[in-house]
Amino acid sequence: MQKEQALRLHLDSDAVIDHRQQDTTQGFKHGHSRHPGPGPKDQTYSKNIDGELPSSIVPITLPVDDAERIQRQTVDDRALLLGPDHPETLASINNLAQAIYFEGRYAEAEVLYKQALAGREKGLGPNHLDTIVSLNNLAQATIYLGGFHQGEVLYARALALGKAVLGEEHPYVLQNTHNLGGSLRKQGRHKEAEQLYRIALAGRTKVLGPEHPDTMQSINNLGGTFEKMGTYEKAEEFYRKALATREKVLGRYHADTLQSVHNIAGAL
Numbered sequence: 175m176q177k178e179q180a181l182r183l184h185l186d187s188d189a190v191i192d193h194r195q196q197d198t199t200q201g202f203k204h205g206h207s208r209h210p211g212p213g214p215k216d217q218t219y220s221k222n223i224d225g226e227l228p229s230s231i232v233p234i235t236l237p238v239d240d241a242e243r244i245q246r247q248t249v250d251d252r253a254l255l256l257g258p259d260h261p262e263t264l265a266s267i268n269n270l271a272q273a274i275y276f277e278g279r280y281a282e283a284e285v286l287y288k289q290a291l292a293g294r295e296k297g298l299g300p301n302h303l304d305t306i307v308s309l310n311n312l313a314q315a316t317i318y319l320g321g322f323h324q325g326e327v328l329y330a331r332a333l334a335l336g337k338a339v340l341g342e343e344h345p346y347v348l349q350n351t352h353n354l355g356g357s358l359r360k361q362g363r364h365k366e367a368e369q370l371y372r373i374a375l376a377g378r379t380k381v382l383g384p385e386h387p388d389t390m391q392s393i394n395n396l397g398g399t400f401e402k403m404g405t406y407e408k409a410e411e412f413y414r415k416a417l418a419t420r421e422k423v424l425g426r427y428h429a430d431t432l433q434s435v436h437n438i439a440g441a442l
Contacts, residue, residue, distance in 0.1 A: 242277070245270035261304065264293040268308065271315075280318040287312040306335050310353065317357060326357040345388070348377040352392060359395075364403045371396045385423050387430065390416050394434060401441050409441040 249270050252263040271286035291308035298304055313328035333350040340347050355370030375392035382389055397412030417434035424431050 241273045242270070245273045259293050259297050261294075261298065264290050264297070264304070267293070268311065271311065275315060280315050284312065284315040284319060287315055301335055301339055303339065306332050306339065309335070310350065313353070313357070317360065322357060322360045326354065326361070329354040329357050343377050343381055345378070345381060348374050348381065349388070351377070352388075352395070355399075356395070359399055359402065362402075364399050368396065368399045368403075371399060385419055387424070390419050390423070390430070393419070394437065397437060397441070401437075406441050410438060413438045413441055 245266065249263065249266040252260065252266050256263050267286055268290040271283045271290065274286065275283035287308060291305065291312055294302065294305040294308050309328050309332035313325045313332065316328065317325035329350060333347065333354055336344070336347040336350050351370050352374040355367040355374065358364075358370065359367035371392055375389065375396065378386060378389040378392055393412050394416040397409045397416065400406075400412060401409035413434055417431065417438060420428065420431040420434055
């Protein structure tokens, strides 16, 4: 049986898809609690850095080795035809990093994300959306490698630039707020994380609606933050709210719904 993974090409990017290929201005998604870590190649790409399914995704199934091979060939072709610093070449470098990242090869992905970021800063400027996307991509890979403080710095920079370029209530900016909260939580700075998650939740409720998967994610992550702080009754309250909405919108057997059930059990 051919070993395959579902490369989840996000309409909202989930931090690792270049916005030249898809619209990444809807932001990056982080879920609750655990890193999925690298897995065998016959598993699907189903989770992001904190263990939840990303929202607004279009699954495209490709053999993992083929995905990397295709991206490498695209990088080589574009570098030859357009030059190594052309925006399309840098987009392909970013997407090659994505394919490698989803294989769990985070150190290799980090190198490529740094290359794409450096090229974009030089050619497009620090305020260009491509550059901001690269900051987020690099932050996520860096956090997976244990560089929590450096990831925080990158997320904070991306958030500041995103606010300036897109405005504070843009879904992408709200996701950056959420991501920064996640990096703080990983450092044990739970009160600061709670504040950012609340900002993200308020903005998502207003802009996306109370039943949007990203809004439910913010509710869930607030529950996780309260659990980390030992406030278990509050954690259970938020977990149950996320569960009720997920059951209604996604169904009882959706992975996010099952994750909520698991989270409630952990808070009891």
